[in-house]
Amino acid sequence: MMIRPGELAAIRAGTVDLAFRRWARPRVVVGTRMRTGIGLIEVTSVDRVAVASLRADDARRAGEPSLAALKRALAARSDDPAWRIGLAYAGPDPREALREAVPDADEIAAVNARLDRLDAASASGPWTRETLDLIDLNPTVRAPDLAARVGRETADFKKDVRKLKELGLTESLAIGYLLSPRGEAVVDAGLPAPRERAAREEGTPLPRNIGAPATRALREAGVTTLEHVATRTASELAAMHGVGPMAITRLREAMAERDLGFAG
Incomplete structure (x- = not known):
């Protein structure tokens, strides 16, 4: 379910708590938690509605300027039912805290075991350590350029980096990636000595x-x-x-x- 950046900010602020969509069938269920640029958004309700029954309060709660604007937005794909989806901010993405959590020796062993399983499941052979090393040595470099350096398709490369992100090992930037503090600790544990890296930029990264x-x-x-x-x-x-x-x-x-x- 796609949500525009402005709507995400309003959901976080609590001024928007509804969305309306035309779907043949619901694409989310109550309790679904979506990872977004502002953290987790939880689906609190999913109800089929008649467009004629909508009121100005529905438009306000969906962040639309007017009821007419909401109805215009729902005019496309009119053969599909309209759905009212309740939304609420559910807190920060838990991966953010995980990225900052520097692992101890036991945790590093557990992460390495997980990386071994990812390598074993890959049809193209081991890739996890190569990818971590590539990102570590080439921070903020575009994904297509990184993929080309290891002879991979960009889409497949990005898909694999997302698996590393799930483990809290990488951070996605507006352009390229960085290893997280957790990822740096895992990489350094496999080296004779910790790698020298540029100091991390203080402050909030660009969106x-x-x-x-x-x-x-x-x-x-x-x-x-x-x-x-x-x-x-x-x-x-x-x-x-x-x-x-x-x-x-x-x-x-x-x-x-x-x-x-x-x-x-």
């Missing part, structure tokens, strides 16, 4: 949904965190090639979640 052109433009200007963004005016950022209105909107939303705003 992934601003797009690669905007991310590149901001990085080139030394703007690599939301705290850096907050030192610039919106017009200053909009003047950068690649930073369009949508990127500005999503930066504004991401900063608002942390009580930040553009300078000026």
